[in-house]
Amino acid sequence: MSGPALVIDGLTVEFGRFRAVDNLSLVVDYGQVHALIGPNGAGKSTVLNVIAGVSPAKSGRISLGDIELTGLTEAQIARHGVRRKFQKPSVFEALTVRENIEIGLGVAPGRAPAGRIEEVLDMVDLTSLAAASAGALAHGQKQWLEIGMVLASDPKILMLDEPVAGLTDEERARTASLVRALRRPDRAIIVVEHDMGFVEQIADKVTVLHEGRTLFEGPMSRVRADPRVVEVYLGR
Template structure:
């Protein structure tokens, strides 16, 4: 069964001065899919996420959500409201606030500060927060300050802060970096639980065992170009990929 294209990237080029960060990159990422982006440092993975989220403007090429919204011309706030959520490598949570309040602020994201503080949550929003607390496994920690959480729990909380908005595309930048083995195992389970026919998941990660367990398809970038693509097994046996990345 063919899946609808969530992200359509065609002929993408990004330059910073004389440096080509991305060169003629074409990718299609579909709903229902968990896609991994791998490659050595400087391969263009973060730059691609920056383009998708509106942080960086490409020099040329197409980047569309649902084949309709031109992400290359939209601002970060509009792109976030359109259904694209991004978790950065370092957790970005409000450490002085309890877990539940972090999620409440995430629900109100995009409002002015006064409205954010004063507005009341709807019944549906409160129910969504409760669902997310269960999903990320922090329902028993709802009143703990985020600063008291382990590194892994902070990562899950940040994912939860994206989930309350029910994103269509979820971008996860090195989600298991710095985690214990048990936390990494829990993150595998969490990502599996987030899979949906109505959501695309994109993971940037260096842990190949983790990638093997969470990704349907793997795209390998090198010097801003697509070096190879396929299942993890196909990528592992690709001579070009072994030479520039996996063989290191």
């Protein structure tokens, strides 16, 4: 598979009289890691929320192939293979690492396809901690566990909101390798991040949002050189 995975067309999101996303059009391709960057309040998390069906759109369309996602419930959208990791880690602290992955799979306890949980644990490097309580994990490990939870169901669209916030340099480097390893021809990955070094390592394409609109789109090398992006974001 290649070409467009997710097509966002003229998306507008309002909270009361405040317009958080303003007539945004964006295409996310299969096989790519697409980074969404921009200043605080630019509308990045809101875009992910609307894709996932958590926030309603005022107008515009979001489609996945010939499926229109706009108007579907969060559960229906998830069933179409669209999954997100929230900005704040939200693992089930009282459960084990393994049980958290099982929840991410969306099956009843003991019903996971043979080997799938082990496969996911291995991908996010948590095999040795499978039986540990999620609450006892370090912050970085919690981030990886949550990536494992969204990854477990083998999503077509994988969205990560600030996956390296609060991580050490070493954990950031490991997360970058993990995200690169998740790239597949039949999957699109959207990553929201403020860490430009990390974005440079993982992104095939970057969209810079500012006040709910696209300010710039292109490879990271060109994003860094754009005077408008430097002015509203990178230069700060």
